[in-house]
Amino acid sequence: MQQHLKHISKLLSLVLRHKPETIGLQLDANGWAKVDELIQKINESGTAVDAATIDLVVETNDKKRFAFNEDKTQIRASQGHSIEVELNLKPLLPPDILYHGTADRFLESILKTGLTKQQRQHVHLSETLTTARAVGARHGNPVILNIHAKAMAAAGFLFYLSDNGVWLVDFVPVQYITV
Numbered sequence: 001m002q003q004h005l006k007h008i009s010k011l012l013s014l015v016l017r018h019k020p021e022t023i024g025l026q027l028d029a030n031g032w033a034k035v036d037e038l039i040q041k042i043n044e045s046g047t048a049v050d051a052a053t054i055d056l057v058v059e060t061n062d063k064k065r066f067a068f069n070e071d072k073t074q075i076r077a078s079q080g081h082s083i084e085v086e087l088n089l090k091p092l093l094p095p096d097i098l099y100h101g102t103a104d105r106f107l108e109s110i111l112k113t114g115l116t117k118q119q120r121q122h123v124h125l126s127e128t129l130t131t132a133r134a135v136g137a138r139h140g141n142p143v144i145l146n147i148h149a150k151a152m153a154a155a156g157f158l159f160y161l162s163d164n165g166v167w168l169v170d171f172v173p174v175q176y177i178t179v
């Protein structure tokens with residue numbers, strides 16, 4: 001069961017963040033998919049899933065990656081998209097310091113050009129060292145960067161907080177990064 005939930009969670013990340021077309025799904029401009037349609041298309045693509053399983057994945061997901069709308073007819077990923085979606089997040093003042101976990105092999109390039117969003121819609125920043133370390137470890141030998149977020153905000157950079165607690169910004173220039 002655990003394995004099945006993980007498989008469904010990965011599939012939801014793929015279709016709700018990156019490639020809805022792999023199962024013939026369309027997201028609206030705000031990233032929402034219709035739950036009925038999602039379930040039908042996942043089944044048609046060869047993976048058996050029902051509404052209760054989707055509920056369980058949303059509820060138990062370790063990072064609360066997915067969220068329903070109020071009447072639970074729609075679902076979307078709270079952040080992490082590579083496709084363009086308008087999440088309608090409001091800019092928010094960040095804490096003094098946020099963290100970015102990365103791999104040591106990226107350090108040289110990051111300290112040259114700053115943090116750029118790569119394939120995603122934003123640069124992702126964490127409030128805690130523990131989260132940043134886990135994010136960095138996904139890419140290799142983890143290194144944690146201190147991001148002087150409050151100073152960036154004072155200089156006019158806009159920060160957003162996703163529904164699942166990830167801080168998002170367009171770009172982090174080198175002068176706001178310390179290792």
Ligand code: HQG
Nearest residue numbers: 080102103106109110113114115116118120124135139166
């Ligand atoms: C690096 C997970 C070279 C950047 C996490 C990162 C997160 C550069 C990688 C979310 C660079 C991109 C996102 C530059 C940035 N030169 N490398 N100038 N600027 N990079 O996966 O932040 O589990 O797109 O440091 O929790 O690792 O998917 O971003 O190492 O919130 O829900 O380029 O993914 O969430 O990698 O992770 P990613 P990320 P989920």
